Amino acid sequence: MGEPAQNDTVPRPAPTADVTGANLTPEEGFVWSRIDGVLTIDELCSITGLGRDRTQEILRHLNDLELIQLDPPTAARNEAGPVKHPQPASEQTTRPSGHQATNQAIETIHRPLPHSTTSASGGNSDSKGTSDDASVDLSDERRRAIDQFYEDLDRLNFYQLLGIAQDADDKQIQRAYKRRSLKFHPDRFYGKELGSYRIKLEEIFRYLTEVRDFLLEGERRQAYDESLAEDQALKEQIEEAMVHEEEILTHNPSVAEALEQDGEPTPADDRKPPQQRTTTDSQTPRRPRPYHKRRSRLRLQALGSVLGEFDPQTKKPTRPPASPTPRTRQASAGKRPTQTNKIVQDFVHGRKQRAATFYEEGIRKLLDKNFVGAATSLKLAVTFDPKNEQYRQKYELASSRAQGLMASRYYKQARFHESVGRWEMAAKLYSKAADHDPQADYLCKAASTLTMTGELRRAQEYATKAVGLEPENAAARIALAQVFTAAGMNKNARRELEAALNRDPDNELAKTLLKDVRKRT
Amino acid sequence: MEPVIGIDLGTTNSCVAIVEGGTPTVIQNRGGYKTTPSIVAIAENGRRLVGHIAKRQAVTNAENTVFAAKRLIGRKWTSPEVKSALETVPYKIVEGPHGDVRIQLRGRVYSIPEASAQVLQDMKTVAEDYLGDSVGKAVVTVPAYFNDNQRQATKDAGKIAGLDVIRIINEPTAAALAYGFGKKLEQRIAVYDLGGGTFDISILDMGEGVFDVVCTSGDTFLGGEDFDRRIIDWLVFGFAKEHKIDLRKDKMALQRLKDVAEKAKCELSSVTETEINLPFIISTGRSESLHLQRRVTREKLEELTMDLVDRTVQICQQTLEMNNINQSEIDEVILVGGMTRMPKVQEAVATFFGREPSKGVHPDEVVALGAAIQGHALMDESSDILLLDVTPHALGIMVVGEKFHKVIEQNTTVPTSATHPFTTIRDNQTSVRILVLQGKHDDADQNELLGEFILTGLRKAKKGEVEIDVTFSISADGIVSVSAKNVETGKKQSITVTATSGLTENEIEEMLQESQQYLMEKRKEDGVEQSLSELKTMMRDLERLMATVEKAIAGSPFGKQTLQRANELIDQCKAALDQDQPEGVSELRDSLTRTLNMFKGVAAKTAL
């Protein structure tokens, strides 16, 4: 036999050898069959299951028979080269072949690596951040974009959210969804400290997905389109009423004055952003621009967002206050001239007559169930003839119906959000409903959802209001009690619960809660 | 930017890739292969074998060779998959301490993630050798049908291998990602993946750099190995008819049959006929050995495996039908898995979908490439790629009658959340137990239990009066949390469902330590081996020079002394080489180097 082979020698089958001509045992045949030009002698010894000595003996025998070649160790690996799976010739490679990889891998095979064990145990920076937003790893611009869009979720309709036309086809919907995802999917901010923005992003993304799925379902989309059309009609009514109002004011400064002196809020007025309100109430600066204009704009904004139709761009002062969408503008444009004439005419006939005209108009709208429009007209009637009880009654009726209408819309939306666990949104909408129509039901709902989201002060406001409104209502007491419980004010909670049980001795919920509270105190 | 590798941890083969300079590249292993068998074994001498080498001895060392660990990962001891594995795999499977599955090899018990970790570690090393730097982060792929426990167990395997698995993604999604990489396409694509052990079909939508899985299904026991088995059976049957010997009874013969069957199968993808040649396969018992020699044509292979190919097509059909998708809506078909190199498979797919499959991707690399691309996209802020993955299984809770009530449907894009109201089933029921389940069966116990918790303090009332809202949410990285809320009181209970891989944190930590230890020792051993082989070379050189030098210097006393010392040195070397764990190797090498240099000098002078 030849010289003793080294353990890291790689044996290779001799290319020309006729194996069947030799006389081998199955064991030898097996060892021969393991030789593939990749495994070293050492490796072969460990895999044949025949033991090191027997394997080496067989290898020597095979070598003597010239069935295999024992190449020097280093040369062998480099020469042997990659043994690839056969690949169809038609296949083209889409990337560099990476033959460089082979060489590097071979050269460095025995090189001990600088080994880091820390990388594996390193903390997961992607975990849900509970830290405050000060440490959030996002640019101001990004934050603003996220905040803005998050707000938009309950302001814009589905089409506006995706930034598509109402007649967009499925492909366009998908495309728009993907574009939005690229902007707001949490993965876009992987490894960043996101704080509360993580939840916002998840919420946005989930909502977008729902919207997309919704719009891709023909039937649901159709129903939605119909409800949008209804909204649109309602909005047109409101707008008409407002254009009307505005025109009166523009042409008749005295009316504006009259209105201004009359501090009572009109339907949507209480939704004035606080900033604006401060300006109005403070002594200086006085009237940055005509009051009625500002007021109409504010109201339009308010109404627009109620309906989820308001285009955020109209907030820019350069755009005219009315008519956010072309279609509306057209609709009201047709009616405008005649109305204007009529109003101008009317105006000449003293305050009472004008009041009567507005009243008439208001009643007509009331009969049309256009409550918002009716409220506007009747309000004007009351303004011009404040002593007329009939006008006032009808105005209050229309106004409360208009408020109630909006409130019930908010309430419906709120219930939807509550049902899918979007507590914050639900709380927001319930409070809006309660603001518009402070009935005990709405107030209680607002209070309990606000309790859940931790806005206890506001929750208390609503609950207290509910109790004040209906002191005998056990549910209101319970709502207040829950706020107190959440705030840790167990004594107060207990008082309210006992009051609730006084009024409704069988109320199981109050009983359970009282038991809990007693346990705690 | 820290490098992130993408690993396709397959049932039969694994593959590693990385994005370098914006280009995704597969990294070859030391043997020059782009894929490495997902096989680990413990050799007789206690050494761990991974990959190709482990495959070459799989049958003869069957009890100590773990293959298809992926079929067991994250499964419960009581699951049907484990029961069937108990009967079919040659290695010993035992129950773990947490109702999980463990493997016993040469007297030591290993967890399944530990076995997979060895493959992952091998892939990590391949990447590190290529990059010349350590690698800490990886994206690892799993089949789309993997449940949370299986995904978690795969993550744990990564941890044990010293890798931070930053994301687990679905194989078909990864394939689509790699296919769509750098292309501005808006398409609905089908991914047909026929690997070594499993078959999957998935439909995805892609566009605007976003990838969205529409649906996915498959068969976990259908793959290339079934094709191999058909060839083996055919060979064995033919041999038995001729010689009345069952080759399967002989381990060595069976190993050779397995190797050769797969080789022939692969060859028949590019040629129409090949020869199977197994000389000296078995002894006749009369000190004589028999050969197995047979020609096999592509046609024969197709005939043997026709039903397997048909079965994949049936599954495609069902999947499309179930999801109301027409073949005509599919814009592109991507082939994944080594088995799709078989022309018959390509043909069947082309016929079914009515279009030629995409030729642009390598079926056995595309998944790893996709994983690397996703890893890169996550780390790179400026990336314009976003992968939208879906929940592989419906999530829900157990309701009355031990039924499963879904709250989040299968194939919902994550992150997501959903709420469903539930109520009490008994009068005066004051608490409910929420069992969080994952799966598709109506019977609760047929699904995976992910966790449970109890909501207490319900008002005593008639059954059906108290309302409880159960909310499920899944974050972008697949973490499931569940909360239950008493609607009346607003009281809330919630858990984050940490899927159970079957291992505790401590166990994982221990296994990590151990695997690091092993790696260090192995590297040291490799170092020792290298010194020993150098020693051997030098010793042989010294021996060769001995005669020449002897002639030149034997005359002087100094020369005699030198020769004597040289001979002693050679004896010491021989003794060291005979030992398994020799000591003082480096000193020996130093002395040897000095002596050798001197000898060379003398030899050079005498030659003049």
Ligand SMILES: Nc1ncnc2c1ncn2[C@@H]1O[C@H](COP(=O)(O)OP(=O)(O)OP(=O)(O)O)[C@@H](O)[C@H]1O
């Ligand atoms: N050229 C070829 N022709 C036919 N089959 C091939 C070819 N190359 C590889 N295969 C087969 O492909 C299978 C391996 O495929 P692959 O590496 O994709 O599987 P895997 O990803 O490990 O498995 P799985 O997807 O089931 O987890 C093996 O059965 C192998 O024999």
Ligand SMILES: [Mg+2]
């Ligand atoms: Mg695969």
